[in-house]
Amino acid sequence: MNVFSRCLLACWGLVSLVGCQEPPQDSNTRSRGFIYCGQKTPTTFNPQLTDSGLTADTLAAQLFDRLLQLDPVSHQPLPGLARSWEVSDDGLVYTFHLRSGVEFQRTPWFTPTRPFNAQDVVFSFKRIIEPNHPFYKVSGGRYPWFESIGFRHLIDDIRMTAPDTVTFTLNRPDNAFLSNLATTYAVIYSQEYGQQLLKAGQLDLLDMKPIGTGPFYLDEYVPNDLIRLKRHWGYWRGASPMEQVVFDIASHGTGDLAKLLSKECDVLSSPVASQLPVITDHPDFELLAQTGMNVAFLAFNTDNPSLANPEVRQAINAAINRDNILNSVYYGTGTKAKSLLPPMSWAYNHGSQALDYDLTLAKQKLKHAGIEPGMTMTMLVPMDPRPYNPSPKKTAELIQSDLAAIGIKLNITLDRQERISAITNNYDMVLTGWIADNGDPDNFLRPLLSCDAKQAGLNIANWCNLSFDNLLELASRTNQLDQRVSYYHHAQNIIDEQVPIVPLAHGVHFQVHHRSLGGLQMSPFGTRSFSSVYRSEK
Known part of the structure; x- marks a missing residue:
């Protein structure tokens, strides 16, 4: 499948462009910046090309800005590179007024001659939606998150109406449009840099050596060792207090917790729940926690004949003991999931009739579906902990034990890839999850279970339900909040009945850092900027 192939090719391209160098001396780095641990080697530096991982979760917020950003409390869009905007009465035309004097990053490979303007916005988004754009097919030509929400079909036109004004015209109203422009994927590139690469015939460098307006620029990349970001002195919000940030992405040697305790790292992202007592008892570290807009879930491959029957999926759902998972994996830090939407979502269906743990019912449903004991199934499981699942293997x-109790033998395959349909199509189930990119319920339901998402590869359940999709469309068009809530409740009812996925838990995102660091932020959407981080002592 194309997403997996694209990731491999992008990773190979990144490796070929960088020399192998020794990681920096920790003492030197700590005197001018900080070291961040707990992430793995990225497959690209362009978040438009991916749907998860280090680039989308963390790097994008350092390298790029977006037209809008999200309020971490209200989840509402706020000004970013766009200082203000208006929406037409029919909800089809969005006009954005851009900030002036915003500088692009200066690097050894690019020196901008002008500040950010509307040309850069048009360039960045037309790459995603126009097949004849010179950069559309670069790095594989797939934009999984945008494809999953049908972005290309939504946009009728993007036009610069003045150097500081850009207009998006939609084919239909979409209440999630502003929130989607605030996601980590909706980054703004330099059109001037793109033109330079086009003349040089080096189009792939747009994604391998990116240029944005963010607080840091990419300075060095050593695959499976480190990523070094340097301070962007011309950052429009003011230069970062830190000269550099180094991401330790080494896949060998000492574990992340050991690096933290030995002060080889200053920040550890997403520590495993079982490590929390060690961290909280240590006087040198501070633990931050953020209730996340996330969900861990089990996705069924509904293209599998055995799992095409909803009754079989209902039986497996009823056989899974979520309370046991919460106690043994989350150590009391998670919340049992009854829906893809977390309880904090304004569209959460508190009256859900989703099946809970009931072993007798599970056996009855399997028998009624004609499934005899002894059936064998396979499940793909990511190896790395995530905020929504601190221990996927466990x-x-x-x-596996729960399914054995109803006569299903489950074979587990561990892998470092997630939601990659090239390999998930070979499995009956995939254990995965999702961190919301914004606070709109559409951001959970459409990218994970819509028919567009099936084509894009993010809907790894391979489930396409036209009634479900129609409810999402109706919800995106109405301005009546109570009507939107009703549509989303009905959509959740369809998931409860058809069970293309089994929601397991909503996790708490933890992050630990050395007490000398201040200004670290956390967000319910996972991504956060390091522009305000400082060190109070050496």
């Missing part, structure tokens, strides 16, 4: 083993 979660998988508990599910």
Whole structure:
């Protein structure tokens, strides 16, 4: 499948462009910046080309800005590179007024001659939606997150109406449009840099050596060792207090917690839940926690004949003991999931009739579906902990035990890839999850379960339900909040009945850092900028 192939090619391209160098001396780095641990080697530096991982979760917020940003409390769009905007009465035309004097990053490979303007916005988004754009097919030509929400079909035109004004015209109203422009994927590139690469015939460098307006620029990349970001002195919000940020992405040697305790790292992202007592008892570290807009879930491959029957999926759902998973994996830090939407979502269906743990019912449903004991199934499981699942391997083993109780033998395959349909199509189930990119419920439901998302590869359940899609469309068009809530409740009812996925838990995102660091932020959407981080002592 194309997403997986694209990732491999992008990673190979990145490797070919960078020399192998030794990681920096920790003492030197700490005197001028900080070291961030707990992430793995990225497949690209362009978040438009991916749907998860280090680039989308963390790097994008350092390298790029977006037209809008999200309020971490209200989840509402706020000004970013766009200082203000207006929406036409029919909800089809969005006009954005851009900030003046915003500088692009200066690097050894690019020196901008002008500040950010509307040309850069048009360039960045037309690359995604226009097949004849010179950069459309670069790095594989797939934009999984945008494809999953049908972005290309939504946009009728993007036009610069003045150097500081850009207009988006939609084919239909979409209440999630502003929130989607505030996601980590909707980054703004330099059109001037793109033109330079086009003349040089080096189009792939747009994604491998990116240029944005963010607080840091990419300075060095050593695959499986480090990524070094340097301070962008011309950052429009003011230069960062830190000269550099180094991401330790080494896949060998000492574990992340050991690096933190030995002060080889200053920040550890997403520590495993079982490590929290060690961290909280240590006087040198501070633990931050953020209730996340996330969900861990089990996706069924509904293209599999055995799992095409909803009753079989209902039986497996009823066989999974979520309370046991919460106690053994989350150590009391998570919340049992009954829906893809977390309880904090304004569209959460508190009256959900989703099946809970009921072993007797599970056996009855399997028998009624004609499934005899002894059936064998396969499940793909990511190896790395995530905010929505602190120990995927342990979660998988508990599910394996639960299914054995109803006569299903579950074979587990561990892998470092997530939601990659090239390999997930070979499995009956995939243990995965999702971190919301904004606060709109559409951001959970459409990218994960819509028919567009199936084509894009993010809907790894391979489930396409036209009634479900129609409800999402109706919800995106109405301005009546109570009507939107009703549509989303009905959509969740369809998921409860058809069970293309099994929601397991909503996790708490933890981050630990050395007490000398201040200004670290957390967000319910996972991504956060390091522009305000400072060190109070050496």
